[in-house]
Amino acid sequence: xxxxxxxxxxxxxxxxxxxxxxxxxxxxxxxxxxxxxxxxxxxxxxxxxxxxxxxxxxxxxxxxxxxxxxxxxxxxxxxxxxxxxxxxxxxxxxxxxxxxxxxxxxxxxxxxxxxxxxxxxxxxxxxxxxxxxxxxxxxxxxxxxxxxxxxxxxxxxxxxxxxxxxxxxxxxxxxxxxxxxxxxxxxxxxxxxxxxxxxxxxxxxxxxxxxxxxxxxxxxxxxxxxxxxxxxxxxxxxxxxxxxxxxxxxxxxxxxxxxxxxxxxxxxxxxxxxxxxxxxxxxxxxxxxxxx
Amino acid sequence: xxxxxxxxxxxxxxxxxxxxxxxxxxxxxxxxxxxxxxxxxxxxxxxxxxxxxxxxxxxxxxxxxxxxxxxxxxxxxxxxxxxxxxxxxxxxxxxxxxxxxxxxxxxxxxxxxxxxxxxxxxxxxxxxxxxxxxxxxxxxxxxxxxxxxxxxxxxxxxxxxxxxxxxxxxxxxxxxxxxxxxxxxxxxxxxxxxxxxxxxxxxxxxxxxxxxxxxxxxxxxxxxxxxxxxxxxxxxxxxxxxxxxxxxxxxxxxxxxxxxxxxxxxxxxxxxxxxxxxxxxxxxxxxxxxxxxxxxxxx
Numbered sequence: 001x002x003x004x005x006x007x008x009x010x011x012x013x014x015x016x017x018x019x020x021x022x023x024x025x026x027x028x029x030x031x032x033x034x035x036x037x038x039x040x041x042x043x044x045x046x047x048x049x050x051x052x053x054x055x056x057x058x059x060x061x062x063x064x065x066x067x068x069x070x071x072x073x074x075x076x077x078x079x080x081x082x083x084x085x086x087x088x089x090x091x092x093x094x095x096x097x098x099x100x101x102x103x104x105x106x107x108x109x110x111x112x113x114x115x116x117x118x119x120x121x122x123x124x125x126x127x128x129x130x131x132x133x134x135x136x137x138x139x140x141x142x143x144x145x146x147x148x149x150x151x152x153x154x155x156x157x158x159x160x161x162x163x164x165x166x167x168x169x170x171x172x173x174x175x176x177x178x179x180x181x182x183x184x185x186x187x188x189x190x191x192x193x194x195x196x197x198x199x200x201x202x203x204x205x206x207x208x209x210x211x212x213x214x215x216x217x218x219x220x221x222x223x224x225x226x227x228x229x230x231x232x233x234x235x236x237x238x239x240x241x242x243x244x245x246x247x248x249x250x251x252x253x254x255x256x257x258x259x260x261x262x263x264x265x266x267x268x269x270x271x272x273x274x275x276x277x278x279x280x281x282x283x284x285x286x287x288x289x290x291x292x
Numbered sequence: 293x294x295x296x297x298x299x300x301x302x303x304x305x306x307x308x309x310x311x312x313x314x315x316x317x318x319x320x321x322x323x324x325x326x327x328x329x330x331x332x333x334x335x336x337x338x339x340x341x342x343x344x345x346x347x348x349x350x351x352x353x354x355x356x357x358x359x360x361x362x363x364x365x366x367x368x369x370x371x372x373x374x375x376x377x378x379x380x381x382x383x384x385x386x387x388x389x390x391x392x393x394x395x396x397x398x399x400x401x402x403x404x405x406x407x408x409x410x411x412x413x414x415x416x417x418x419x420x421x422x423x424x425x426x427x428x429x430x431x432x433x434x435x436x437x438x439x440x441x442x443x444x445x446x447x448x449x450x451x452x453x454x455x456x457x458x459x460x461x462x463x464x465x466x467x468x469x470x471x472x473x474x475x476x477x478x479x480x481x482x483x484x485x486x487x488x489x490x491x492x493x494x495x496x497x498x499x500x501x502x503x504x505x506x507x508x509x510x511x512x513x514x515x516x517x518x519x520x521x522x523x524x525x526x527x528x529x530x531x532x533x534x535x536x537x538x539x540x541x542x543x544x545x546x547x548x549x550x551x552x553x554x555x556x557x558x559x560x561x562x563x564x565x566x567x568x569x570x571x572x573x574x575x576x577x578x579x580x581x582x583x584x585x586x587x588x589x590x591x
Contacts, residue, residue, distance in 0.1 A: 032385050083565050091384050092331055096513050097564045099506055103557030111550040224396060224502060227389050235386075266400040272393040276386060277378040 002135040004253050010141045012249020013148035014207050018222055019229035019241040020155060021199035027236030028172045028192045031094040035076045036200050036226070037219030038102035043069040043201035044208035044218065045109060051124055058124050062147075062205050069201020070194040076101055077193040082186065102219075109216045118214045125209055144206050151202055152242055158195065159238065168192050172236070221265070228272035234285020244283060305535070306423065310491055312531045313426035317484040319511035319523030320433050324477035326517050327437075328470050329453035330380065333505045334391035335481045337398035338368035340500035342482025343489040344408060347417045350490070357420045361486055368482030369475040376474045380467065392502060402497040413496030414489075421491040429487060430524070433480050437520040449473065510556065514563045516570020525572040530556065 018040060025033045043065045050061035080097040087093060126139040159165035170178040171188045179185050207222065208214040229248050233240025248268055255267045275282055318335065325332040342364035349360040379390050403411045440446045451459035452466050460466050489495045515526020534552045541548040563570060567577075 030385075032388075080561070087568070089568065093564055093568065095331075095385070095388070096509065097561055099510070100557045100560035100564065103553055104561070107550045107552075107554035107557060110553065111547060115549075220502070224392065227392065231386075231389055262404045263400070266397055266404075269393040269396040269400070273390060273397065276382060276390040276393070280382065280386060 002133050004257050005250065006132075006135045006137050006141065008250030008253035009246060010145055010210070010249070011253060012246035013145050014203050014210060014245075015222075015225055015229050015248050016242045016245025017148050017151060017199050017203035017206070019226045019233070019245050020152070020238060021196035021203070022226050023230040023233065023236055023238065023241040024155075024168075024192055024196040024199070026230065027238075028168060028189060029081070029094075030236075031081065031091060032227075033076065033081075033098050033193075033196070034095060034223065035080060035098040035102040035105070036197070037223035038105040039069050039072050039076070039197045040200045040204035040207070040222060041214075041216065041219040042072065042105055042109060042204075044204040044214045045113065045118070046201075047205040047208065048118055048120060048214050051120060058120075058209070062202070065205050066198045066201045069204070070198035073193040073197020073200070074190050076197065077190055081189075081193075106216055113216065115216060119212050120209060120214075140209065144210055147202070147206065151199060155195070155199070155238065164188075164191060168195075225268050228268040230282075231272050232275050232282055234282030237282065237284045240282055240284030308532065308535055310421075310423050310426055312528050313423070313430050314484050314488050314491070315508075315511055315527035315531050316524040317426070317430050317433055317480055317487075318508045319515065319527040320430075320437065320520075321477040321480035321484065322505075322508045322512045323517055323520070323523040324437070324480060325470075325474050326512065327453065327520075328449045328466075328473050329456070330470055330474070331384070331388045331509075332391045332474060332477065333388050333502070333509070334372075334375070334395045334398075335477065335508055336500040336502070336504045337395040338372065338478040338481035339485035339488075339504070340398060340402060340495075340497070341368045341371055341485070343485035343495045343500075344402065344414075345482070346486035347414050347489050347495045348408070350418055350420070351414070357490070361425075361483060364486030365479045365483045368478040368485075372475040372478035373471060376471045380470045380474065392505075395500075395502065395505060399497050399500050402500075408495070411497060413494060413498075415494050415496075417489050417493050417495060419490060419493055421487045426487050426491070429483050433483075434521060434524065436476070441520055445469070510560050514560055514570060516567075516572040518569045519572055522570050522572040526570060529571060530559070533559075 018036070022033065022036050025031065025036075046068050047058070047061045047065040050056045050064060051058055056064075076098065080101045081094050084093045084097060126143070129136050129138040131137075157165075159169060167178070167183050167188045168191065170181065170183055171185055171192075175185050178188070203222075204219070207218065225248065229244045230236075230241050232248065233242070233244030248271070251267055251271070252264050255264050318339065321335050321338070322332070345367045346360045346364040349355055349363060350357070353360075375394060379387065379394070382390055402408060402413075408414055440449070448459065448464045448469055451462065451464055452469055456466055485500075488499075511527040511530055512523040513526070514530060515524065515528075516522030533555060534548070537552055537555060538548050541551045544551075567573065
């Protein structure tokens, strides 16, 4: 039982990190960025290259990959979203242009690395484990949960206490009003993409370390899980996404333990489906959702 | 060109021709729901239902193939109605996400279904599909959509797409139309699934993943969704493209897989940014451009 909870928290914290980036952009733009999973995947590769070829320790490689992910996010915004802003079909068009960009990025990775799974060299991460109560916890799990929690707190601080955070929230509330008040909306959106993709990048690196598995299609399943998480948490709600990420992680681990591993993925989408039909605003979503 | 070389050419490219037809039908199934402004991404699930239904009937009943195809066309539509009743209240991105959820649940259901061999799926499905059947199905679908356009229902759909509250105010029963189009799109997908299963000899859950729906959507968008034949143009172009690219990739020295993926992504991006009405709007655009040039000359 205790073991399952630890495993669930561990998986859930990665889902939460990924989904936070997703929901941040949705909150600001009302658009799903389906290239988020490509950033997630590419940054796992970036960390891998830094560790394997430049022999950097993983604790130096992680921030570099996160920074690269943030910059890549700004590029995604520039190419796939900014040109469409103001078009009447920008909602579905943005969905499609981000799929297009994700495809291009995936093609690039396939060309350079091939379709096979790559692994971090042995000894990249601590391999010892310790006993807490009845559960065996590896140091890696502790580190990953700690990083996830730290980034979560950092994000909360950024959004609540800083000038940039206030502006991001203003644009999310109403781009028009924010513009009238002198906010450079395009720059704030760009900054939101940076933050969002940096979180996605961190999730990618941690996912790659956690399962020691870096592959061109690693983002696909996480992308769909991420959708389930942000819907469950309430579209655009940060605390909701964090909570729902952890909830999904726990739910999946307990499904595997009690029902069987083959139904693990069905749980996420069954929950997603039920939430959308029964309570479209999710756990912590705003009361009146314009779109649902 | 001699008769033999023509025959060789046909043998080399007949599967491409078949897949152009199948992908065209699938693109139409996405277009059908899109034509009243609804993005449903459950099409792969409907396709799976049609494929499994027809394969199971072929294995376990002595019914003629035409009956199996009819069942594969009807069953997804019957599933679409109870799905659509709650789900179509959602709009835009939310509808898309809900239908993705449904699609994944259906796929995982088939992965876990022992009766159909789980994740391996059914193999050695008898080959019953001929290419003419695929094109007959495609023509029938096009005919239906052509008849809808310009009819009372066609105008109603257009009104719903442009402004649903306004359409409802005009007395258009929006929910009923949306449900009907979802069911029609589902039956196109089911028929395509059945035809594909009996063409490729197999039914396997991995064929009906989210990636497959994205492909369908890409065909429809690249072709253009402002006219009913646009999705078929897109499917034709993007299905034939890999054949051309195979030649090119050998010469450039790039692996064909990544190159295909890259070109698909790049084409999609360029179309959505610069040709929002798809490549089927190209002739119209070129004509308009020529006319404006002529007028500029005359003036």
